[in-house]
Amino acid sequence: MASLVDRDLLFPAEPAVRAIARALYESVAGLPIISPHGHTDPRWYALDEAFPDPAQLLIVPDHYVFRMLFSQGVRLEDLGVPTADGSEVEIDGRKIWRLFARNYHLFRATPTRLWMDYVFSELFGLDQRPDERNADRLYDQISERLGEPSFRPRALFERFNIEAIATTEGALDDLKYHRMIRDSGWKGKVVTAYRPDAVVDPDFPGFAANLDQLGEMTGEDTGTWSGYLAAHRARRDYFRSFGATSSDHGHPDACTANLSATEAAALFAKVLSGGADTAERRLFRGQMLTEMAKMSLDDGLVLQIHPGSWRNHSDGVMQRFGRDKGFDIPTRTDYVAALKRLLDAVGLERDLTVVLFTLDESAYSRELAPLAGVYPALRLGPAWWFYDSPEGMRRFRELTTETAGFYNTVGFNDDTRAFPSIPARHDLARRVDCAFLARLVSEHRLGEDEAFEVAKELAYTLAKKAYRL
Amino acid sequence: MASLVDRDLLFPAEPAVRAIARALYESVAGLPIISPHGHTDPRWYALDEAFPDPAQLLIVPDHYVFRMLFSQGVRLEDLGVPTADGSEVEIDGRKIWRLFARNYHLFRATPTRLWMDYVFSELFGLDQRPDERNADRLYDQISERLGEPSFRPRALFERFNIEAIATTEGALDDLKYHRMIRDSGWKGKVVTAYRPDAVVDPDFPGFAANLDQLGEMTGEDTGTWSGYLAAHRARRDYFRSFGATSSDHGHPDACTANLSATEAAALFAKVLSGGADTAERRLFRGQMLTEMAKMSLDDGLVLQIHPGSWRNHSDGVMQRFGRDKGFDIPTRTDYVAALKRLLDAVGLERDLTVVLFTLDESAYSRELAPLAGVYPALRLGPAWWFYDSPEGMRRFRELTTETAGFYNTVGFNDDTRAFPSIPARHDLARRVDCAFLARLVSEHRLGEDEAFEVAKELAYTLAKKAYRL
């Protein structure tokens, strides 16, 4: 049976370059997976239950999948995407799968297609890509596998050769699944990450109530600036006790601030009162990035900034289906002015690590590589989201390496909630990096011996080091 | 005689990839031309007269040609470009041609050079590229051809294998040439497209008078908001009766609005009064895009948006030579905020097609592909204008496909008034797409069978389907 994944997938066609790429890839293909940033559900590892049917596992929760189908006229209801008001949607996994299979050609030349092919072929042993005719047969084949014990989360975790994985939890999460994992005695390394958007962003739904809850959880008075900061410190410590080595911040832009304690307290009071205007709410988010960075100086958490997404762009979809339905659209993002306050405060610290991501590729060579190529605290996160793709990752290397080098980057993040696709994503990233290195070697810009060293750094070591895992 | 166009033009040099590209290209090279958006003159097809001398056909009206020559110090007067005040310019076609031939090296590595080589070689049978020495000989050769019946517009239309072509006419055009074509019994499919800039854009020269004329033509009271909208509907119907399947809108930016009927009427009144400020005039243009989209829901016209050009950038050239003299310069263009109102109004409609173009490549992967990859109403127009070039089209595919796929794009537009270059432009686009597909196949990112399907979609089917031709 031919695999859907060619052994030379993503390697340049020129035979000499391909041979180098292949050799580099073979040297890293078997390395364990470090997944320092992602969104898998800790519940899976805690309960270790069988995954539900193929559609519920692979289609319904994957916004990459349903957004493309939707863009071509498929209704979200027919794909089983739950509505906000609970009104009826398709629940028959087989019907959803058929709809997906019939439209699989829409994914041609997208990363989703490559990840899916990999999962179908390498994980479920399928020998054909889904289409209208084979839909039922493939559905049955996947369903059958999902019933087997070797397809439970922990077994897969081990089969995937995951050395460490980070999930992401909100500041108010009680981390009970992380506690269950720890108490279970299972040896898989699953850590959390501190994502405080809901208690940092005044525009987050329920912000005021969230702050009250934060106060209750920590015993701090979150009605005062000092109490609020203390509550963050307490939650960070709690998250660290469950292995967290990083915090993560998803802001509309990269604005940072560095107010005096008095100014910050006054701003906090105004935000709490509900009277802060747009600029002040933005300033508050910016101030909190700097506060988080300062806390990182004490507790060692790596600070991740994921800016520049206009969330839930369609009012209609937001009303009917709620958040996270594929309508998060990147926007033009400034870094040079926006990060200045944070960088003046902590950018020269050699023990701090701030990982910057972007959805605005025009900033790679113009702003991000020049900043990361000089500030000791800065590192560049890998190509993110829409750019976590063969062309996107190639551009990332081409646009950042000459100014920031390899060593100011942090390896790969899969950033996914699609657990079965994790090996596919890491495999693709390794292939793309090896293809890039092979070109450098073939053009005599890098020694072959050096390329082998760098390949391992990019596939494994840099992520482990940067995220302190 | 060697052709100026190599059979492997634009195919990657690596032999295995080239072989795939060649095979793909051979499968689509003979497909009919669908030209859904362009600026050829319907008069040509109506009257079917011989084209004038080589310079008047190939140089004087082509802003790609004279802008490059002008940039290197050639005077527009010497190229026969007419002045606004009618003061004298060169009218001797041979002299103009000699000037062009002497400077043909300036076009090296530009698309103009490739189109011209194709036209010279494939259409006129020239065996050399123009230069100072052969200028007169080539001029005579082209002149002779232009006198032959087989070089008349309709004969060329048929020889070019054009299945359908759209011209573009202003809202106030009486479409008399389209009527002549229809009445002539000739079977060539030439349709119009509705371009209402002159009666939509308050900054358009003669806007008020244009509205009066619109009222007269339709019998509607264009002094009222409802009459104005009715007049548009009437003109759209009239254009549809001459085959129009699309409207087209060239705005300085992509701003859209969705005012209430009352607000819109008030804004229209203010615009009419001449008292609207810059922001209000911009808002009005934006409102009209949404109005047009809503009319499209009723009458099925495809809405095309061509934003982001700073027209007639040089005051000096505008004064001496008037509009469209090569001084239209792209500007940075936002889409995510700008299109939100229109998308909230009609973006989820599955029966509407809005085709977006851009002159700001930084928006391809950041904004346009993410938007088109989720909103059912949106499609991406092909690489436009300065980007209708080998590198430009390659970047378009590399930057949009991974997020929007192939099926949210609409094939190729030649967008030209240079009739003889139409086969060249389509040929180049087909070659570039086949080269792109060949790389995907050679890197095992797409099956060879799939690539043949996609090649046909990109060369023919997608344009036909998207533009309902």
Place this chain on the structure above:
Amino acid sequence: MASLVDRDLLFPAEPAVRAIARALYESVAGLPIISPHGHTDPRWYALDEAFPDPAQLLIVPDHYVFRMLFSQGVRLEDLGVPTADGSEVEIDGRKIWRLFARNYHLFRATPTRLWMDYVFSELFGLDQRPDERNADRLYDQISERLGEPSFRPRALFERFNIEAIATTEGALDDLKYHRMIRDSGWKGKVVTAYRPDAVVDPDFPGFAANLDQLGEMTGEDTGTWSGYLAAHRARRDYFRSFGATSSDHGHPDACTANLSATEAAALFAKVLSGGADTAERRLFRGQMLTEMAKMSLDDGLVLQIHPGSWRNHSDGVMQRFGRDKGFDIPTRTDYVAALKRLLDAVGLERDLTVVLFTLDESAYSRELAPLAGVYPALRLGPAWWFYDSPEGMRRFRELTTETAGFYNTVGFNDDTRAFPSIPARHDLARRVDCAFLARLVSEHRLGEDEAFEVAKELAYTLAKKAYRL
């Protein structure tokens, strides 16, 4: 002994393309160097003294080198970078060199690495790249060479085959080293360039005092607008008497203005009074670009604009180490609106040359190529600073050539103060251009005969012609 620089460095791997690249390169590799814009110290050529130790020559003054090391946690003090207050830093060249050698892997895939390898190998005859083990041996080898007469500046100048080089001096410089060079009878062509930022930019430290000094040097009353302009004219003449063929302007953005004489005089008075606000100081800088362009119409100096760098981004580094410490970060830069005033004033002049540079690549295809491809006065400077790199130069050609052609570009600028690296930089640029041309030839987009012509233009002729050297 194997060279650290492969003969096929930077040439595409595909054998047929590589063969073309090699042939093109061989035809230009031996051409003399035209270096029309750079920052070498005229003192070197004037005094012709031996260069100091390897670290003081190659590491301490090179911000490309120390910024990368700093970004990875090396202290600037340990690299011998002088502090603003004169507090102690490392002065032992050997220790600095060891630190550099131990971290040489950080430069993998950066242009610095390629330049350094070239200098080590081709100039100093080293047979290994620096590392921890060979550091001392290599240091001794370089030191020894530096003591030899054939490694003095003038001998190197001749060995480097430099036909002409421009240094850059501030408007207040007395050009005494240029005078010494001229008086020495040495035949090396070293010219100056007029860089008046310190007397044009109201934000420049000591602006008022600088204007006084300008008045003293010229005998003009720089307290009046007309006197101030006359002083510029006098200094330009003085610089021209030392061979200057260009002026150079480093502004935060590309803003230009074209005020009436009365308005300009009023603005100048306000700037002098210290009462001009941010917008007015920006406007003044913009006005001065146009004034300089108008003076260029009279005296023939080529006007260079280097906009878009946020200088000295880190307050902390600025305070401790002063200017030019690797913290100049590119920013997003507009050209279409910004240059309009200057272009309306002088853009159509065929005897004026304005060379535009950018640190914002997104402007290459969107703004700069369309502008340079039509305005006779405009030319595009080569890929600058962070983009003076293999990928950066390739992108420059791919993004500008199709719209602006080759002949609206001006060849290569090394823009360096690192004298030993000049041949390396020109060699790399020639290689990248030949690789680009080879791809065009192999894809039949350019004839091979034409490619040889263009290769010479890019390597030599265009720079000489554009800069009138």
